[in-house]
Amino acid sequence: xxxxxxxxxxxxxxxxxxxxxxxxxxxxxxxxxxxxxxxxxxxxxxxxxxxxxxxxxxxxxxxxxxxxxxxxxxxxxxxxxxxxxxxxxxxxxxxxxxxxxxxxxxxxxxxxxxxxxxxxxxxxxxxxxxxxxxxxxxxxxxxxxxxxxxxxxxxxxxxxxxxxxxxxxxxxxxxxxxxxxxxxxxxxxxxxxxxxxxxxxxxxxxxxxxxxxxxxxxxxxxxxxxxxxxxxxxxxxxxxxxxxxxxxxxxx
Amino acid sequence: xxxxxxxxxxxxxxxxxxxxxxxxxxxxxxxxxxxxxxxxxxxxxxxxxxxxxxxxxxxxxxxxxxxxxxxxxxxxxxxxxxxxxxxxxxxxxxxxxxxxxxxxxxxxxxxxxxxxxxxxxxxxxxxxxxxxxxxxxxxxxxxxxxxxxxxxxxxxxxxxxxxxxxxxxxxxxxxxxxxxxxxxxxxxxxxxxxxxxxxxxxxxxxxxxxxxxxxxxxxxxxxxxxxxxxxxxxxxxxxxxxxxxxxxxxxxxxxxxxxxxxxxxxxxxxxx
Numbered sequence: 001x002x003x004x005x006x007x008x009x010x011x012x013x014x015x016x017x018x019x020x021x022x023x024x025x026x027x028x029x030x031x032x033x034x035x036x037x038x039x040x041x042x043x044x045x046x047x048x049x050x051x052x053x054x055x056x057x058x059x060x061x062x063x064x065x066x067x068x069x070x071x072x073x074x075x076x077x078x079x080x081x082x083x084x085x086x087x088x089x090x091x092x093x094x095x096x097x098x099x100x101x102x103x104x105x106x107x108x109x110x111x112x113x114x115x116x117x118x119x120x121x122x123x124x125x126x127x128x129x130x131x132x133x134x135x136x137x138x139x140x141x142x143x144x145x146x147x148x149x150x151x152x153x154x155x156x157x158x159x160x161x162x163x164x165x166x167x168x169x170x171x172x173x174x175x176x177x178x179x180x181x182x183x184x185x186x187x188x189x190x191x192x193x194x195x196x197x198x199x200x201x202x203x204x205x206x207x208x209x210x211x212x213x214x215x216x217x218x219x220x221x222x223x224x225x226x227x228x229x230x231x232x233x234x235x236x237x238x239x240x241x242x243x244x245x246x247x248x249x250x251x252x
Numbered sequence: 253x254x255x256x257x258x259x260x261x262x263x264x265x266x267x268x269x270x271x272x273x274x275x276x277x278x279x280x281x282x283x284x285x286x287x288x289x290x291x292x293x294x295x296x297x298x299x300x301x302x303x304x305x306x307x308x309x310x311x312x313x314x315x316x317x318x319x320x321x322x323x324x325x326x327x328x329x330x331x332x333x334x335x336x337x338x339x340x341x342x343x344x345x346x347x348x349x350x351x352x353x354x355x356x357x358x359x360x361x362x363x364x365x366x367x368x369x370x371x372x373x374x375x376x377x378x379x380x381x382x383x384x385x386x387x388x389x390x391x392x393x394x395x396x397x398x399x400x401x402x403x404x405x406x407x408x409x410x411x412x413x414x415x416x417x418x419x420x421x422x423x424x425x426x427x428x429x430x431x432x433x434x435x436x437x438x439x440x441x442x443x444x445x446x447x448x449x450x451x452x453x454x455x456x457x458x459x460x461x462x463x464x465x466x467x468x469x470x471x472x473x474x475x476x477x478x479x480x481x482x483x484x485x486x487x488x489x490x491x492x493x494x495x496x497x498x499x500x501x502x503x504x505x506x507x508x509x510x511x512x513x514x515x516x517x518x519x520x521x522x523x524x
Binding site: 072136138141142143163164165168176179180181182 | 363364367368369383385386464468469470474475483485486487
């Protein structure tokens, strides 16, 4: 009695998902695997939707994460068609393994801001204010682009800060600052724009700021190079550029 | 032993083949790891300060977690096994839930409960000035959250199987309830208690998701071995390999060392 019911409970979702996948198979969809820095999440998802609409039968699948993680996945042979990094260094890693079809193109830029909780309760107004040791300042590992940029900013400003945590990626910094668990972090301007009022951004003077360049490239092992080129062309088109700039990215 | 051999039949080769594939699947990753390990750099990497810090932190936190799991888990297991109360099934389901839940989800739940703006954390902060995230305490909490169910469910199963007559006799001989629990009940379930503790400890030692989500990642304070291994994967893959190997060696040697004590006894039945 119990056995049969349990069997049905286990089987039902399996049957459901199998039905779903076989359904999409009959339409012969092509999947474009885009590995993108987590800071690109929102504009890329929108661009993906627009691209799918313009190309019926194409499914744009994103793998979003720290550029350093993604670069490692690509090096280990993950089935990526496109890699978009938040810095040159991680793209260089992939390029030096001869995994790029063509030299990468810089398609967007970003700059940094201090991110604080909504309303800026601690009244953090400058990089110097971050040196207060009572303050919980978080960043990422120095191999994640935002972590390295943060180190560069502090070096330019001539201050030293001992972070309270090295998070996985920029989204994790945002989550913890927005939730009030951490007091401050340094993130991309586009992240503050994407948070849509959930956090406050504090400007970093241009003398200490950096210009983050986002390179994109087609992976040499891709089976969908034409399609991949199409997606990159879309990002460089007026429509694609509009999406990027709406989300706080700079254009070249 | 000889009896077993006499009854042994010729096994169907299909089963042996399929089982061998399963064995190969579990064995090959370890061989892969050993194959890539840069042995020449072993001592150099293991003696690095950040590695020693992570190792020491892991040992400390996982042992504290084991003690906390023992102190709180055994009474809970006893309650679940012996007392028929409303909500007992709910509590048991809750234990199983945190066992099967992805630890990252546990970490998010802990963050929104004990974090500075969390359900309980906001009062800890405003009344006592206690802030848990990014502290070693948070590491222990994250480990307890994922590890305690292993102890509770193991000990509960043992308590249910236990013949309560021994306890009854001890009671009629004048032992207080607390005395009987300590001197009769606990010693009778020693092998399971041990097994539960080892399982909980191993789970705590390997905990990653809940820790990085709730406690963050700071060398010396919250960066345990699994977190250090993950961090090293980007900057220094060789360290990551050696750290992985170290974790396997620690877990493996403890399991081997304990095997005789705990498996040996359960095979013979309860040591009464």
